[in-house]
Amino acid sequence: MSNAIVSHQSPLIELREVYKVYGTGQAKMQALAGVNLTINRGDFIAVMDSSGSGKSTCMNVLGCLDTPTSGQYLFDGIDVGTLSRDQLALLRRNYLGFIFQGFNLLNRTSALENVELPLIYRGLPAGERSERALNALNVVGLSGWAHHTPGELSGGQQQRVAIARAIVTQPAVLLADEPTGNLDSSRSREIMELLSSFNSELDITVVMVTHEPDMAAFAKRQIHFLDGQVVRDDDNGGAH
Amino acid sequence: MLWNAVLLAMREIRRNLMRSFLTVLGIVIGVAAVIIMVTIGGGATLQVTEQVASLGSNLLLVSPGQRMGMGQRSSASAFRLADAEAIAREINNINAVAPSSSQGATVVYGNENWSTSIMGSTNQFFVAGNWIFESGRAFTQSELRAGKAICVIGESVRKELFGSQNPLGQKIRLEKFSCEIIGLLNAKGQSTMGTDQDDLVVIPLRTFQRRLSGNQDIKLIQISVNDGQSTQKVKQAIGELLRERRHIATNEEDDFTVMDMKEISNMLSGITKVLTTLLGAVAAVSLLVGGIGIMNIMLVSVTERTREIGIRLAIGAMEREVLLQFLVEAVMLSSLGGIIGIILALIGSVTLANLMGVPFVFNLIIVAISFLFSAAVGVIFGYFPARKAAQLDPIEALRHE
Ligand SMILES: Nc1ncnc2c1ncn2[C@@H]1O[C@H](COP(=O)(O)OP(=O)(O)OP(=O)(O)O)[C@@H](O)[C@H]1O
Numbered sequence: 178m179s180n181a182i183v184s185h186q187s188p189l190i191e192l193r194e195v196y197k198v199y200g201t202g203q204a205k206m207q208a209l210a211g212v213n214l215t216i217n218r219g220d221f222i223a224v225m226d227s228s229g230s231g232k233s234t235c236m237n238v239l240g241c242l243d244t245p246t247s248g249q250y251l252f253d254g255i256d257v258g259t260l261s262r263d264q265l266a267l268l269r270r271n272y273l274g275f276i277f278q279g280f281n282l283l284n285r286t287s288a289l290e291n292v293e294l295p296l297i298y299r300g301l302p303a304g305e306r307s308e309r310a311l312n313a314l315n316v317v318g319l320s321g322w323a324h325h326t327p328g329e330l331s332g333g334q335q336q337r338v339a340i341a342r343a344i345v346t347q348p349a350v351l352l353a354d355e356p357t358g359n360l361d362s363s364r365s366r367e368i369m370e371l372l373s374s375f376n377s378e379l380d381i382t383v384v385m386v387t388h389e390p391d392m393a394a395f396a397k398r399q400i401h402f403l404d405g406q407v408v409r410d411d412d413n414g415g416a417h
Numbered sequence: 418m419l420w421n422a423v424l425l426a427m428r429e430i431r432r433n434l435m436r437s438f439l440t441v442l443g444i445v446i447g448v449a450a451v452i453i454m455v456t457i458g459g460g461a462t463l464q465v466t467e468q469v470a471s472l473g474s475n476l477l478l479v480s481p482g483q484r485m486g487m488g489q490r491s492s493a494s495a496f497r498l499a500d501a502e503a504i505a506r507e508i509n510n511i512n513a514v515a516p517s518s519s520q521g522a523t524v525v526y527g528n529e530n531w532s533t534s535i536m537g538s539t540n541q542f543f544v545a546g547n548w549i550f551e552s553g554r555a556f557t558q559s560e561l562r563a564g565k566a567i568c569v570i571g572e573s574v575r576k577e578l579f580g581s582q583n584p585l586g587q588k589i590r591l592e593k594f595s596c597e598i599i600g601l602l603n604a605k606g607q608s609t610m611g612t613d614q615d616d617l618v619v620i621p622l623r624t625f626q627r628r629l630s631g632n633q634d635i636k637l638i639q640i641s642v643n644d645g646q647s648t649q650k651v652k653q654a655i656g657e658l659l660r661e662r663r664h665i666a667t668n669e670e671d672d673f674t675v676m677d678m679k680e681i682s683n684m685l686s687g688i689t690k691v692l693t694t695l696l697g698a699v700a701a702v703s704l705l706v707g708g709i710g711i712m713n714i715m716l717v718s719v720t721e722r723t724r725e726i727g728i729r730l731a732i733g734a735m736e737r738e739v740l741l742q743f744l745v746e747a748v749m750l751s752s753l754g755g756i757i758g759i760i761l762a763l764i765g766s767v768t769l770a771n772l773m774g775v776p777f778v779f780n781l782i783i784v785a786i787s788f789l790f791s792a793a794v795g796v797i798f799g800y801f802p803a804r805k806a807a808q809l810d811p812i813e814a815l816r817h818e
């Protein structure tokens with residue numbers, strides 16, 4: 178499924194002069210102020226910088242969760258702005274995996290069922306579904322916690338459930354908004370190694386927001402945001 | 418897609434057991450209340466109608482004295498047999514005149530005894546009261562004239578004294594004398610006033626006067642008016658005749674009463690209709706309250722549900738898949754509630770009907786209406802907030818507060 182995108186002519190993702198404006202008049206706030214960004218297949222990008230600089234907003238736009246106020250978003254050469262809501266849903270379902278900054282797990286629902294959810298929408302049969310979900314939980318180190326609900330899990334454990342849910346479908350693009358924000362450094366390292374292996378072995382394109390230079394070092398490329406604009410774009414050369 | 422929706426809806430119901438339970442409860446209460454009230458009301462109306470019919474709505478009851486407020490009567494001399502004969506002779510458009518007198522007495526058969534009411538009358542009594550013979554026969558003219566010791570019994574007396582035995586030809590003891598049973602009356606059931614109409618023993622009037630009361634008094638004359646004739650006119654004619662026979666001066670009040678059963682039956686069915694409407698209104702209120710309960714539960718959980726919808730959309734659910742899931746959930750809960758409500762209502766109405774002694778009338782339309790209304794409330798309040806949420810951008814649904 179991760180290799181379903183076959184046209185290799187255009188870059189995987191292209192943002193052209195993307196604006197996102199909140200509020201009007203005095204309270205007007207430009208979260209994105211003309212972002213230009215090109216992401217190629219197989220990239221592993223770390224988005225860095227200070228709080229409130231528009232990183233999450235940008236990730237939401239990339240994840241087709243939010244519509245930009247203006248500008249163009251090309252996904253595999255297709256202008257996302259022209260897609261219907263159902264087409265966007267299918268794009269999210271079949272090509273994107275999203276790890277939210279705030280986890281966004283279903284309450285009172287076991288970790289296993291949370292991780293199974295995207296597979297249900299993909300229409301997988303029950304057996305394969307739970308097998309893959311258990312496997313994903315295993316990968317993030319939660320094999321014993323499958324039947325615990327988010328309320329019974331620590332912040333870090335919840336974050337790992339959210340990661341398992343995003344990777345269980347092996348998406349073409351994994352968008353991770355501070356995936357290690359609640360984890361200790363050794364656990365963070367594990368997760369980063371996991372993302373790296375996805376990137377190198379399964380050819381999954383990873384875009385990750387992080388505050389920590391240690392984590393950003395795992396990425397092949399670092400992007401810096403300031404006041405809603407990309408101000409620096411460095412090639413790490415696959416630093417680890 | 419439908420199967421997925423059912424799967425997701427069932428997970429959702431299990432996840433929110435309390436909310437699901439309250440939704441079902443709201444529907445159960447609404448449906449059950451309406452069905453029980455309307456069923457009982459309908460049963461009571463039917464019972465009154467049937468009893469009035471069994472009494473014969475062409476019946477006039479003539480008794481001595483005037484009613485003075487609740488249950489009180491002014492005293493006046495009783496009628497004589499001659500009064501009844503005069504009515505039969507001089508009044509047109511009537512088909513039966515039954516003079517009667519009655520008193521309470523204990524009847525004995527073997528070791529069984531039962532206290533009932535003894536009615537002394539003629540065969541006209543059976544005509545006027547629409548009585549049908551279950552078995553045996555009425556009195557003959559010679560038996561009536563001779564005042565023989567024979568009787569016709571009602572179903573309740575038979576049940577108390579004879580159980581499964583055949584009463585015909587047996588002798589029962591009425592206070593001072595014993596008499597032979599020659600007939601058994603068909604059961605009529607309770608009267609509109611709640612008294613048992615089948616609890617009686619009928620003996621010839623002359624036998625009654627000689628052996629029980631020891632006087633010639635007639636306490637009640639029942640007159641059955643021919644079908645299609647105005648009971649009002651007959652009533653007036655009887656009034657005039659009796660005033661003349663009892664020598665009442667023009668400026669004096671009647672010292673007897675002529676009751677028209679048609680008036681009474683109209684009044685009674687009027688009352689039951691009002692009662693049924695009232696019950697229906699109370700039931701409608703409970704349906705509404707149940708509906709508001711469901712609405713509250715649904716609206717309170719809108720925030721949580723909106724966030725949940727946001728998560729589903731973000732993960733790749735299409736709007737119509739989310740909506741189908743919510744619709745399936747609402748339909749499942751509503752129909753579960755509806756079915757439980759209907760079952761409870763049926764059990765409840767059968768039990769209540771038995772307790773109150775009214776017939777059980779199954780009213781499919783009310784069952785359908787209350788079920789549909791509750792289901793609609795469940796579906797509308799389960800579905801429409803979900804629809805609103807599913808039309809948002811996923812990120813907006815996720816940010817909902
Ligand atoms: N729904 C919204 N309405 C109004 N303003 C918003 C909204 N969402 C974000 N903003 C504003 O847009 C700016 C960028 O927010 P964003 O969440 O993208 O920051 P961020 O870079 O992810 O910060 P952090 O590192 O703290 O997560 C912030 O100043 C924020 O106040």
Ligand SMILES: [Mg+2]
Nearest residue numbers: 232233278354
């Ligand atoms: Mg953020």
